[in-house]
Amino acid sequence: MKKSKMFFLLFITMFKIGLFTFGGGYAMVSVIERELVEKKKWVNHEEFLNILAIAESTPGPHAVNTSTYIGYKCAGFFGAFFATLGVVLPSLIIIFCISLFFDKFMSLTYVRYAFYGISACVVFLILSAGIKLFKHLKFNIFNTVIAVIVAVLMVTFSLLSIGFSSIYFIIIGGGIGLIFYLITLFVSLKKFKPKGEKLIFDNGSIVKKELNKTPEEKESEKDA
Template structure:
């Protein structure tokens, strides 16, 4: 029971204090589950992030569910899922109830401007952190550059980039031709 409470509290904090969703949450999730709680190691964490972004749904929801399942099975998955979405649900409920009252409040608007400025940096920290555990090879850099170019300069859905990268990985690395 204590482990379930620890899981709930860890993911409740992640859900409550992460603005920007998705990749902005990665540094907080990593700090909590890899460094602080030591529920998974760095390589497992990278695998969880890769799988989480490959499935439909929010990254934090998928990630929390996988970690919860790894630690405490189905019950752990349900607990972490509820924990990570509950703060957002509560916040959105409160915003909906009081939106008109605080809609033009200068301090609320200022707080959101500050939060919005920090979110891209949190995403950058996630990129740097995840890139440290990549096996670096010429082909890895080619795939990263191709994905970056396609996403920046062409109107292509990122899902297609993920699918193409996965298929390329199967063909290239499946033959055992890793550099």
């Protein structure tokens, strides 16, 4: 296929997906899968799962991550460019048009009342999105404790009006993950050293049991 034709196809396909998919991220990703994997066969299923894992592990909107990757795979840098442009453009046009008359719209009394009601609903939507993601996460002490601590600290800081950016939470979380991993690595390395064996021997069988158990447990947590 000629490159320029591929650019156009990528752009049009992603534009269509951006225009007709409601509900963002996950809804969009499933439409992308149907269009590009099942119908157009531009990427195979395994590759798509790979792309999903990458989209989830990198910052930014999932739809953008996915279309950039697929675009690059199909037609290089400009493929990525046109695919991303395609997925973003409908949003830009629609929201821009809405924003032009939104203030006038909001000044209508009953519209304002409607949006008071919608506020309560949006709070619920955010909460349920958080809970849904939590269910998808592998259930273990590490994940639960971190999620709960972050939520509690965030509410506390906000109520006491202490300025502590969410970004710090994310950085600290990444740091904790890394430290946790290094400790696990260190413990499991130590196990194979003769020096470590002696230590276990000196302290009796209970320690040995613990040492044998912990790395495996942590290993399985990490796999999640």
